[in-house]
Amino acid sequence: MEFALSEEQRMLQDSVRRFLEQNSPLDKVRLAAGNTHTVQRSLWAGASELGIPGMLIPEDFGGMGLGFLDAAIVYEMFGRYVAPLPFLGTAVMAPLALMLAGSEAQQEKWLPKIAAGEIIAGVAVTESIGVREGAGVKAGKGTLTGKALFVVDWAEADLYIVADSDHGFHLVLPDAKGLSRRALNTIDKTRSVGELVFDQVAAEPLPRSSADAVARVIDAGRVMLAADTLGAGQMMIEKAVAYAGERKQFGRVIGSFQAVKHLCAEMAAALEPSRSLVWYAAHALDEVPDDARLMACHAKSHLSEVGRFVARTATEVHGGMGFTDLLGLHYWFKRIGFDRQLLGGPELVRLEAARLQGWAA
Amino acid sequence: MNIDFTPEDEAFRDEVRGFIAANLPRECADSPALGVMTDKSVVKRWHKTLYEKGWAAPAWPEEYGGTGWNATQRFIFNEEIARANAPRLMPFGLTMVGPVIYTFGNAEQKSRHLQGILSGDVWWCQGYSEPGAGSDLASLKTTAARDGDHYVVNGQKIWTSYAHEADWIFCLVRTEQSARRQEGISFLLIDMRTPGVEVRPIISIAGLHHLNEVFFTDVKVPVQNLIGEENKGWTYAKYLLVHERTSIGGVPESKKKAAHIRAIARAERNADGGALMDDPAFQRKLAEIEVRLTSLEYMNLRILADAAAGKAVGPQSSLLKIVGSEVQQALGELAVEAVGYYIEPVGQGALPGGANARGIGPAHAWNVWADYGYGRAASIYGGSNEIQHDVIAKAILNL
Ligand SMILES: Cc1cc2nc3c(=O)[nH]c(=O)nc-3n(C[C@H](O)[C@H](O)[C@H](O)COP(=O)(O)OP(=O)(O)OC[C@H]3O[C@@H](n4cnc5c(N)ncnc54)[C@H](O)[C@@H]3O)c2cc1C
Numbered sequence: 170m171e172f173a174l175s176e177e178q179r180m181l182q183d184s185v186r187r188f189l190e191q192n193s194p195l196d197k198v199r200l201a202a203g204n205t206h207t208v209q210r211s212l213w214a215g216a217s218e219l220g221i222p223g224m225l226i227p228e229d230f231g232g233m234g235l236g237f238l239d240a241a242i243v244y245e246m247f248g249r250y251v252a253p254l255p256f257l258g259t260a261v262m263a264p265l266a267l268m269l270a271g272s273e274a275q276q277e278k279w280l281p282k283i284a285a286g287e288i289i290a291g292v293a294v295t296e297s298i299g300v301r302e303g304a305g306v307k308a309g310k311g312t313l314t315g316k317a318l319f320v321v322d323w324a325e326a327d328l329y330i331v332a333d334s335d336h337g338f339h340l341v342l343p344d345a346k347g348l349s350r351r352a353l354n355t356i357d358k359t360r361s362v363g364e365l366v367f368d369q370v371a372a373e374p375l376p377r378s379s380a381d382a383v384a385r386v387i388d389a390g391r392v393m394l395a396a397d398t399l400g401a402g403q404m405m406i407e408k409a410v411a412y413a414g415e416r417k418q419f420g421r422v423i424g425s426f427q428a429v430k431h432l433c434a435e436m437a438a439a440l441e442p443s444r445s446l447v448w449y450a451a452h453a454l455d456e457v458p459d460d461a462r463l464m465a466c467h468a469k470s471h472l473s474e475v476g477r478f479v480a481r482t483a484t485e486v487h488g489g490m491g492f493t494d495l496l497g498l499h500y501w502f503k504r505i506g507f508d509r510q511l512l513g514g515p516e517l518v519r520l521e522a523a524r525l526q527g528w529a530a
Numbered sequence: 531m532n533i534d535f536t537p538e539d540e541a542f543r544d545e546v547r548g549f550i551a552a553n554l555p556r557e558c559a560d561s562p563a564l565g566v567m568t569d570k571s572v573v574k575r576w577h578k579t580l581y582e583k584g585w586a587a588p589a590w591p592e593e594y595g596g597t598g599w600n601a602t603q604r605f606i607f608n609e610e611i612a613r614a615n616a617p618r619l620m621p622f623g624l625t626m627v628g629p630v631i632y633t634f635g636n637a638e639q640k641s642r643h644l645q646g647i648l649s650g651d652v653w654w655c656q657g658y659s660e661p662g663a664g665s666d667l668a669s670l671k672t673t674a675a676r677d678g679d680h681y682v683v684n685g686q687k688i689w690t691s692y693a694h695e696a697d698w699i700f701c702l703v704r705t706e707q708s709a710r711r712q713e714g715i716s717f718l719l720i721d722m723r724t725p726g727v728e729v730r731p732i733i734s735i736a737g738l739h740h741l742n743e744v745f746f747t748d749v750k751v752p753v754q755n756l757i758g759e760e761n762k763g764w765t766y767a768k769y770l771l772v773h774e775r776t777s778i779g780g781v782p783e784s785k786k787k788a789a790h791i792r793a794i795a796r797a798e799r800n801a802d803g804g805a806l807m808d809d810p811a812f813q814r815k816l817a818e819i820e821v822r823l824t825s826l827e828y829m830n831l832r833i834l835a836d837a838a839a840g841k842a843v844g845p846q847s848s849l850l851k852i853v854g855s856e857v858q859q860a861l862g863e864l865a866v867e868a869v870g871y872y873i874e875p876v877g878q879g880a881l882p883g884g885a886n887a888r889g890i891g892p893a894h895a896w897n898v899w900a901d902y903g904y905g906r907a908a909s910i911y912g913g914s915n916e917i918q919h920d921v922i923a924k925a926i927l928n929l
């Protein structure tokens with residue numbers, strides 16, 4: 170047993186870190202946040218050179234054929250730099266849906282385009298987790314009708330993968346007749362979500378769809394969100410520690426006060442152990458199918474709680490500064506807040522975990 | 531100890547409730563479940579209504595326009611105000627500078643300023659914090675140099691809430707460089723329209739503008755605007771901080787929020803489609819917070835009763851501040867949990883004085899996130915919770 174990242178994985182993570190550090194500094198994030206609903210094409214093109222959009226896609230289809238742990242450590246870096254990029258839907262959930270449920274023809278048509286970073290793929294699975302406001306999508310003969318909320322990577326998508334209320338996945342083109350789209354302005358300006366309303370919209374089913382396939386796409390999404398929170402939380406801790414080492418009050422740096430030291434130490438003590446949970450949950454998606462769903466639930470709910478604690482504590486250490494746009498700390502605060510709710514908040518996910526273990530009806 | 535309400539108290543409650551029902555602006559009365567805060571014009575209108583009734587400042591001494599109510603009546607009044615979801619009046623005049631003026635100001639200052647504060651016609655802001663002087667307030671550097679019958683003020687304040695809407699600012703300024711930093715500080719009232727005063731916005735975590743930087747460049751302030759004695763400003767400021775902290779417990783606001791959450795929980799579904807309010811896990815969380823809120827309320831009442839009996843409030847208020855801000859933040863978090871996905875679309879204007887804007891999703895969710903974000907400030911402003919813990923350790927426990 171070796172509970173650690175491989176040399177290749179460390180190199181992958183480092184290269185993504187360097188790429189984002191250079192290409193997605195806070196100024197760029199701010200600019201992107203000003204126009205939430207435009208995809209940062211040039212940045213995505215840069216990510217494509219590193220193979221990121223196709224990292225999970227088999228080499229036969231132009232991808233890198235890597236695993237979920239690789240994707241998790243990459244998305245951790247995206248969280249760290251609050252990268253305004255369509256990773257979750259386009260690089261993880263959509264390819265996985267196609268690989269699990271698509272026909273060979275569908276895979277051949279779409280996976281290479283995704284891998285090359287040529288297209289953005291939005292994913293609509295919210296209603297498979299819980300239905301609100303009468304939303305939900307019904308499949309007819311080659312058509313979809315209904316409403317999907319909180320569609321991931323909604324903006325500028327060239328393709329949507331939509332789950333219907335019967336565990337069927339469908340491909341929908343954004344210009345299809347009868348489809349209306351509405352942006353949802355969310356707290357997190359670094360990622361886009363939106364609403365899709367279908368009125369007899371032409372859709373192409375993925376023939377091998379199943380309840381299990383839908384659930385696995387959601388599991389993968391949840392682990393990625395946990396990884397994103399891990400990276401964002403780590404950065405918040407580093408920012409708080411750096412601020413505590415610079416900011417002076419009472420003639421000393423505030424980091425010299427034990428109260429502030431302990432705030433920082435508590436954050437580290439909460440976040441660091443959860444890193445192993447995220448790694449294991451990602452590893453289990455590929456290698457330990459019996460554990461995968463439960464671990465995805467655990468990672469999602471636990472990182473949501475730890476993330477919230479870190480976000481509010483790092484804000485506290487920043488005093489008044491934490492409440493402003495001056496240092497941009499709130500981008501991380503909100504990214505973590507968004508991760509918490511997307512694909513099921515911790516209350517709901519813990520209930521799912523209890524059910525998986527037969528503890529609750 | 532006697533905590534029963536007398537028939538007179540009950541009659542008083544009826545009177546208050548009746549008045550509020552008849553006079554509260556519709557925008558507020560219509561949205562009890564929304565938790566939506568109201569914009570400046572509504573707050574002003576409500577302030578005026580209370581003022582005309584003589585109820586704008588129940589805590590003030592009668593001679594300055596207070597109501598002369600006893601502690602029980604004030605408690606009942608606050609309860610009814612919260613129950614009706616009436617907007618909170620701006621505290622900078624009524625609970626902060628007003629009491630300083632009637633306690634330490636001279637006759638001229640009282641007659642000049644108290645009326646406008648009472649009526650709500652004159653808005654104030656608080657100019658204490660500076661870039662280098664936050665928790666360490668006594669290190670403030672803004673100077674006021676005496677020049678004949680004026681002070682000339684130079685320096686910068688920061689985090690000044692509502693400075694962009696205020697007519698006056700009360701400031702701590704340095705009038706003397708003395709060995710003990712607390713000793714050279716004075717308390718000065720400055721008209722925001724004086725030449726050399728410049729306000730620049732700071733955008734908050736919620737994307738809203740209510741914080742500001744205020745710059746002073748050779749601002750001429752008449753010496754008549756000095757409160758009390760020169761170099762004694764720290765004493766007045768501390769008096770005010772203590773005052774601020776008795777209301778910083780925020781009990782009425784938290785009760786309002788708890789009611790809002792109950793309304794959300796009746797409307798929202800849990801994972802199985804039942805009402806969230808029937809979910810035992812949710813009930814337990816809400817109950818735990820309500821217990822803390824209730825004990826906070828009673829502690830607040832006890833401290834207010836002491837204050838009414840002439841006992842100094844002192845470091846006790848640090849306890850109120852800590853518990854109060856923690857309860858407020860716990861409620862904010864629970865509201866986020868209760869609305870689930872719908873914290874995500876941004877609602878606007880959950881701030882006192884901010885504008886309401888329609889959000890996405892159910893109306894009760896519009897302001898939950900903004901409120902949660904803003905709530906993080908509760909453990910910072912008015913002296914951070916870390917500082918309050920220090921105060922308790924030192925002043926109450928003698929550590
Ligand atoms: C059940 C039990 C088994 C033990 N077994 C062993 C054993 O097998 N071998 C052995 O050698 N010892 C053993 N110990 C002793 C143990 O290691 C000491 O109790 C421990 O190191 C704390 O020292 P102390 O009791 O003197 O407390 P103190 O050091 O006096 O601490 C008292 C309190 O002050 C706090 N404190 C102290 N310094 C600081 C600081 N700088 N900042 C913040 N807070 C501070 C502490 O956290 C604590 O809350 C045992 C103790 C217990 C309770």
Ligand SMILES: Cc1cc2nc3c(=O)[nH]c(=O)nc-3n(C[C@H](O)[C@H](O)[C@H](O)COP(=O)(O)OP(=O)(O)OC[C@H]3O[C@@H](n4cnc5c(N)ncnc54)[C@H](O)[C@@H]3O)c2cc1C
Pocket residue numbers: 416418419423426427428429485486487488489490492655656657658659661663664665666688689690691692741907910911912913914915916917920
């Ligand atoms: C929303 C909001 C509204 C405000 N409105 C006003 C206003 O209207 N007027 C006004 O004058 N000010 C206002 N303030 C300012 C507020 O009073 C200060 O932010 C506060 O005093 C903290 O100062 P700081 O921001 O400089 O933080 P710092 O003092 O730099 O504190 C940073 C961190 O260090 C900790 N720390 C500092 N010193 C110690 C210590 N000795 N021991 C342990 N921990 C310590 C703090 O607890 C905090 O976690 C407002 C602030 C906010 C957030």
